[in-house]
Amino acid sequence: MKAAEFDYLRPSNLGAALDLLANESADVQILAGGQSLMPMMNFRLAQPELLVDLNGLEELQFIRQTDSHIQIGSMTRYCELETSSLIQQHVPLLSIALPHIAHSAIRNRGTIGGSTALADPAAEMPALLIALNATIVTRSREGQRSTEASKFFLGLYETALDSGELIESISIPKSTTGSACGFYELARRHGDYAMAGVAVTAQRTDPINDARVVFFAISDRAIRAETVENHLNGLSELTEEGLENARKEIDKLDFHGDLNAEVSTKRHLAKVVFKRAIEEMMR
Amino acid sequence: MTKSQNISVIINGEPISASVPLRTNLVDFLRNQVGLTGSHVGCEHGVCGACTLEVDGSMIRGCLMLAVQADGAEITTIEGFADREKAAQLQLSFQKYNALQCGYCTPGMLASALEYIEAGGKADRAAIRQHLSGNYCRCTGYQSIVDAVVAVIEQGGKQ
Numbered sequence: 001m002k003a004a005e006f007d008y009l010r011p012s013n014l015g016a017a018l019d020l021l022a023n024e025s026a027d028v029q030i031l032a033g034g035q036s037l038m039p040m041m042n043f044r045l046a047q048p049e050l051l052v053d054l055n056g057l058e059e060l061q062f063i064r065q066t067d068s069h070i071q072i073g074s075m076t077r078y079c080e081l082e083t084s085s086l087i088q089q090h091v092p093l094l095s096i097a098l099p100h101i102a103h104s105a106i107r108n109r110g111t112i113g114g115s116t117a118l119a120d121p122a123a124e125m126p127a128l129l130i131a132l133n134a135t136i137v138t139r140s141r142e143g144q145r146s147t148e149a150s151k152f153f154l155g156l157y158e159t160a161l162d163s164g165e166l167i168e169s170i171s172i173p174k175s176t177t178g179s180a181c182g183f184y185e186l187a188r189r190h191g192d193y194a195m196a197g198v199a200v201t202a203q204r205t206d207p208i209n210d211a212r213v214v215f216f217a218i219s220d221r222a223i224r225a226e227t228v229e230n231h232l233n234g235l236s237e238l239t240e241e242g243l244e245n246a247r248k249e250i251d252k253l254d255f256h257g258d259l260n261a262e263v264s265t266k267r268h269l270a271k272v273v274f275k276r277a278i279e280e281m282m283r
Numbered sequence: 284m285t286k287s288q289n290i291s292v293i294i295n296g297e298p299i300s301a302s303v304p305l306r307t308n309l310v311d312f313l314r315n316q317v318g319l320t321g322s323h324v325g326c327e328h329g330v331c332g333a334c335t336l337e338v339d340g341s342m343i344r345g346c347l348m349l350a351v352q353a354d355g356a357e358i359t360t361i362e363g364f365a366d367r368e369k370a371a372q373l374q375l376s377f378q379k380y381n382a383l384q385c386g387y388c389t390p391g392m393l394a395s396a397l398e399y400i401e402a403g404g405k406a407d408r409a410a411i412r413q414h415l416s417g418n419y420c421r422c423t424g425y426q427s428i429v430d431a432v433v434a435v436i437e438q439g440g441k442q
Binding site: 001002003004005006007008010034035038039042043053055079099102103104105106108109189190191192 | 286306327335347352414417
């Protein structure tokens, strides 16, 4: 189908975009990369009255570093993250996961901020940001605030974004010596939305500590599985028994079925992706 | 009344100005207003890849970008790719290896394959399949498409 009618404005700076967003009399929608919003508009699942196009706002397109963090502007495209030496060096989890995010032609347009703001339960980005202990920096006309990724994704397409607010940047702690990561997802076709996926990080010290295990495409949001993490933390080495104890906890997670797979399938696939991601992490 | 906006673009090297309805996506604009019907419309939600075309040097989905967003951009469609060396080789190779049957996916498939080859992609079948994963072909089973791409990388499409 084709999208319904809408008005379209392309502000030339962030302040003008925030002014447009603050208009509460109209149903205003931000257009970022459009790789999810455009399909939703074509299906008429979304029919905004006004599209505010952030493409062209260079102040939201950057990848830079501080001593401890990598900061990514919300309008940074996946293709820019893929080729960034800063990302490859300091955020290896993002580097190994990016090729799984849709297809090349989608990654050439799609943005990190767009996927984060949409909070699709089957998308990789929310799970990655929680696993990476990222902070989401948002801005409205009233000012700026920061929210931990673990508190940002509230449910099905639901985030902590207030009305009149947009994502300005995402801040990710740099990977430290001894930290390791793994990522795995199962999809019907490479690049399609996952049927189940997981991102894992940990300090590969003796014993293992600070494990973070975040599943996606199994529930109504990305889920951090602390009960699974508890079985990994404290292990001197990853034994079959330790792994089995962790896998048993996966059964108790809050699974939701979707068009791709019912709950029992997702429960099975979650254990498969977990095992493979852990293998990658320990390699 | 349909809301419209004027845009100026360069399409296959030719400057074009037009008034486009805001809700019109780029591939519909190219097909219906400009008359370039080489880019195909399949699913209209970014899954099938039939509308893949180039905007400012990047291959994108023509159905997931508004025509109005292309204002000031340089667009290359399958009609314009023919001037590029690797694209011409790919077209010959597709013909030679029977890499198309109905041809509906072919413009998008060529665009994605061109992106892979021009970026220096290797003759690695798994990597080629991964790169072409965003383009559906319902006729060939992909084997012959991968054959055609490998041939261009290895020998420029020649025997």
